[in-house]
Structure formats: structure tokens, C-alpha cells
Amino acid sequence: GENVEQHPSTLSVQEGDSAVIKCTYSDSASNYFPWYKQELGKRPQLIIDIRSNVGEKKDQRIAVTLNKTAKHFSLHITETQPEDSAVYFCAASKRTGGFKTIFGAGTRLFVKA
Amino acid sequence: EAQVTQNPRYLITVTGKKLTVTCSQNMNHEYMSWYRQDPGLGLRQIYYSMNVEVTDKGDVPEGYKVSRKEKRNFPLILESPSPNQTSLYFCASSLGEPHEQYFGPGTRLTVT
Numbered sequence: 001g002e003n004v005e006q007h008p009s010t011l012s013v014q015e016g017d018s019a020v021i022k023c024t025y026s027d028s029a030s031n032y033f034p035w036y037k038q039e040l041g042k043r044p045q046l047i048i049d050i051r052s053n054v055g056e057k058k059d060q061r062i063a064v065t066l067n068k069t070a071k072h073f074s075l076h077i078t079e080t081q082p083e084d085s086a087v088y089f090c091a092a093s094k095r096t097g098g099f100k101t102i103f104g105a106g107t108r109l110f111v112k113a
Numbered sequence: 114e115a116q117v118t119q120n121p122r123y124l125i126t127v128t129g130k131k132l133t134v135t136c137s138q139n140m141n142h143e144y145m146s147w148y149r150q151d152p153g154l155g156l157r158q159i160y161y162s163m164n165v166e167v168t169d170k171g172d173v174p175e176g177y178k179v180s181r182k183e184k185r186n187f188p189l190i191l192e193s194p195s196p197n198q199t200s201l202y203f204c205a206s207s208l209g210e211p212h213e214q215y216f217g218p219g220t221r222l223t224v225t
Contacts, residue, residue, distance in 0.1 A: 006155070032211035043203065043216040044156070089155055093211040099144050099163060100171065101214070103156040 002027040004092050006104025014112050019077045021107045023090035026071070030092035030102075033066060033073045038087045038106075047088075048075070080111045115140045119204050119217035126194055127225055134189045134220050136204030143209040145187040146171070147179065149200040150219075156203065162187055163209070194224040 005024045013019050025033075031052040036044035050057045050064045050073065057064050061080075066073040077084055090104040117138045126132055138145065146161040148171075158171030162181040176198055178190040187206075191198060201221050205214040 009153075034213065043218055045216070046213045049213065091156075095211055099146075099161055099207070099209075099211055101146070101158055101161075101211075102172070103148075103158075105153060105155040 002100075002102055004090060004102045004104040006090050006107055008107060009105065010108045010110075012110040012112065013080050015080060015082060017080055019075075019080050019084070019109055019111075021075045021088055021090070021109075023073050023075075023092075023104050024071055025073070025092040025102070027092065027094060027102075028068075028071065029094045031095070032093040033064070034091050034093070035064060035075050036089045036091065036103075038089065040086075044089060077109075080109075082111050082113050085109055085111045115215070117204055117206050117215050117217040119202075119220050121220060122218060123221050125223045125225065128195055129193050132191050132194060132222075134191075134202060134204075134222070136187045136189065136217055137185050138187075138206040138215070139185065140206060140215065141184065142206035142215075143184070144207040144212075145181065146205045146207075146214065147177070147187070147189045148203045148205065149173065149198075150203060151200050159189070159202075194222075196224050198222065199224050 034049035037047045038044040061078045063076045087106045093101040120135045147159040148156040157173045160179040162168045204217040207214045
């Protein structure tokens with residue numbers, strides 16, 4: 001069935017370093033790829049998204065890249081800070097009479113001060 | 114304030130006792146969805162709704178029902194809960210097209 005694989009499951013970086021999280025999706029009909037951040041005990045919140053007609057998008061320290069041919073997309077966080085510590089989820093969505101969304105299993109990011 | 118609300122936030126119940134988790138949004142969003150979150154599995158979609166009276170199954174619909182009689186409300190019904198439905202549940206809403214989803218605060222359900 002359709003799925004989204006996310007790697008790594010855990011990532012530990014030093015403050016100021018970069019962090020990269022990668023996702024692969026299986027359904028070529030997917031056309032919207034959001035990234036959500038979930039802090040401990042909180043709800044997921046969107047941090048950045050990209051649509052299938054765009055290859056890269058950047059918002060300050062956060063960027064997302066999309067390779068439709070390979071069905072890969074990645075989240076890049078530069079100059080990491082302790083407050084970036086959280087669980088990050090990628091997702092792939094498609095509109096086919098509905099709005100089906102498949103999430104990756106999540107990456108727990110630790111930023112050490 | 115634009116928001117998605119869920120009630121109750123915490124619920125402990127017994128196997129077989131019907132329950133309803135309510136979800137309401139005040140953003141006039143057409144799209145609403147229910148997810149369950151389990152450790153190591155991420156968020157899995159249970160049901161979604163594109164508009165009033167239009168609902169469809171997500172990846173894990175077994176054991177759940179939903180209804181969308183009003184645009185703002187999308188309750189999740191467990192007719193006969195079982196222990197494997199113990200989980201953290203999130204409701205979310207969005208504009209019609211694949212777009213940012215706004216999540217509710219979550220409902221932690223324990224079925225004994």
C-alpha cells in the first residue's frame with residue numbers, strides 16, 4: 001500500500017550544526033508535502049510545505065527539497081538551536097476525490113547546547 | 114481566535130462502552146480529519162471529510178465511525194472500544210485543497 005518512509009528515527013546534533021531528515025513516498029500521485037513539528041505534549045504544527053511543481057523552498061533556517069523523479073523529499077535545518085528539539089513528521093498528500101494524507105513515522109531531533 | 118477544539122482531552126473507559134470524541138473548528142474549513150498517534154507509527158489517518166455529509170476512510174478506519182452534519186463539527190465515534198484503540202487522537206482541519214492542517218490539542222484515550 002501507500003507509505004512514507006522517514007529517516008533517521010532519531011537525530012542528535014550539536015547546537016549550530018545542520019540537521020537533515022529524509023522521506024521517501026510511494027504514491028506518485030502525491031502532490032503536497034508538508035513538514036510538521038511536534039514538541040513534547042503538544043499538537044503537530046506546520047513548519048514548511050512544498051508542492052509538486054516546486055523543487056525547493058526556504059524559510060529562514062528551514063528548507064525543503066523535493067525530487068519527484070526519485071520520490072524523495074528532505075528537511076534541512078541550519079544553525080540548529082535547542083528549541084529546535086522536537087519530533088518532526090513528513091507527510092505526503094494527494095487530492096483524488098478526497099484528501100488522503102500519509103505521515104512518516106517521525107524523527108526525534110535532539111539539539112545539544 | 115482561530116482554533117480546533119477537542120473534547121474530552123483525557124478519557125479512560127472500558128471495553129465495549131460506546132464513546133464519542135467531539136471536534137469543532139471555527140475557521141470555516143471544508144476539510145476535517147481524524148488521526149491516531151502511536152509510538153513509532155507516526156500519525157495514521159482514520160477518516161476524513163471534504164465537506165458536510167461527505168466522508169471517506171483513511172488508512173485505519175476499522176472500529177471507528179464519523180459524521181459531518183455541520184461544517185464546524187466532526188465527531189469520532191467508537192461504538193465498541195477495544196484495548197487496541199488506546200491511543201492519542203488528533204482532529205485536524207484545513208482549507209479544501211491539500212493545504213496546511215490545523216490540529217486540535219489531542220485526546221488521550223485509554224481502553225481497559
